[in-house]
Amino acid sequence: MKKAKICTITSVKGGTGKTTFTLNLAAVLKLMKKSVLVIDLDVTAGDVAARLDLEHEKDLYNCYEDIRNHTFEQVEDYIYPYTDGIDVLPAPKDPRYANKIETGFLTYLLSKVSLKYDIILIDTNHLLSPLNLVAFDYSDSIYYVINNECMNLRAMRSMSSVFEDMESDKMVVVLNDSTKKETGQYSIADIKNLIKREVDYRIPQSFYQKKYDKYVMNGIVFLLDKKVRKSSKRAIKVYQSIAQSLLRED
Ligand SMILES: Nc1ncnc2c1ncn2[C@@H]1O[C@H](COP(=O)(O)OP(=O)(O)O)[C@@H](O)[C@H]1O
Numbered sequence: 001m002k003k004a005k006i007c008t009i010t011s012v013k014g015g016t017g018k019t020t021f022t023l024n025l026a027a028v029l030k031l032m033k034k035s036v037l038v039i040d041l042d043v044t045a046g047d048v049a050a051r052l053d054l055e056h057e058k059d060l061y062n063c064y065e066d067i068r069n070h071t072f073e074q075v076e077d078y079i080y081p082y083t084d085g086i087d088v089l090p091a092p093k094d095p096r097y098a099n100k101i102e103t104g105f106l107t108y109l110l111s112k113v114s115l116k117y118d119i120i121l122i123d124t125n126h127l128l129s130p131l132n133l134v135a136f137d138y139s140d141s142i143y144y145v146i147n148n149e150c151m152n153l154r155a156m157r158s159m160s161s162v163f164e165d166m167e168s169d170k171m172v173v174v175l176n177d178s179t180k181k182e183t184g185q186y187s188i189a190d191i192k193n194l195i196k197r198e199v200d201y202r203i204p205q206s207f208y209q210k211k212y213d214k215y216v217m218n219g220i221v222f223l224l225d226k227k228v229r230k231s232s233k234r235a236i237k238v239y240q241s242i243a244q245s246l247l248r249e250d
């Protein structure tokens, strides 16, 4: 049986568009007829379920607790379908419990789901927490979503050298120009210079959605919406090439 490709989505600072990126990548993979599980590992502030307007009784913490208490039956009890091809394992509803989740849990969880999906996308926060580091270990690729801001780029440069030190080639840098109405001040050449590495992908500024809140309130993923798809040809191409490259990896 084929094991799922695992990708973690992270950043060096908050608010760079990780969750938006994760969900739109899931959308493109779904449109390519792949089955995707989104695990919301942003344990203290995860908003995947809220963004999808997904009602759910259980979450990641319940799963962890049930395993510890030997009341765990099957992983499906904690997973909710958003649409055909995209399932979600929501982050803990109560952030107070979040930091209790131990790293070994993630190993167990991934062993339970990795034969059931083509792709597993793990949406995280920007911290190098023990849980995130375990997610990194299991990932085929680690997507760093950055934006065009001085401090973000400086932090990315440090992170890039950390990965070099670890001799890890899992890092993929995604410059996200779509979180703001206006374009950032640095050119792509400046950015490469600042972070001392290549920018692998760039989500164009044209993917900025004026009606962001309207879509979010209605639990709509941009790239699953016909109207957005029509006006997002460039962004779709970028997402498709990301999807193809992650399906290609060995
Ligand atoms: N395509 C987009 N169009 C408009 N605003 C966006 C877009 N992507 C992100 N944003 C803005 O950036 C904020 C952070 O995005 P989000 O995906 O939640 O980032 P993160 O998961 O890194 O915190 C959103 O609340 C929204 O205001």
Ligand SMILES: [Mg+2]
Residues within 6 Å of the ligand: 018, 019, 020, 042, 047, 123, 124
């Ligand atoms: Mg997020």
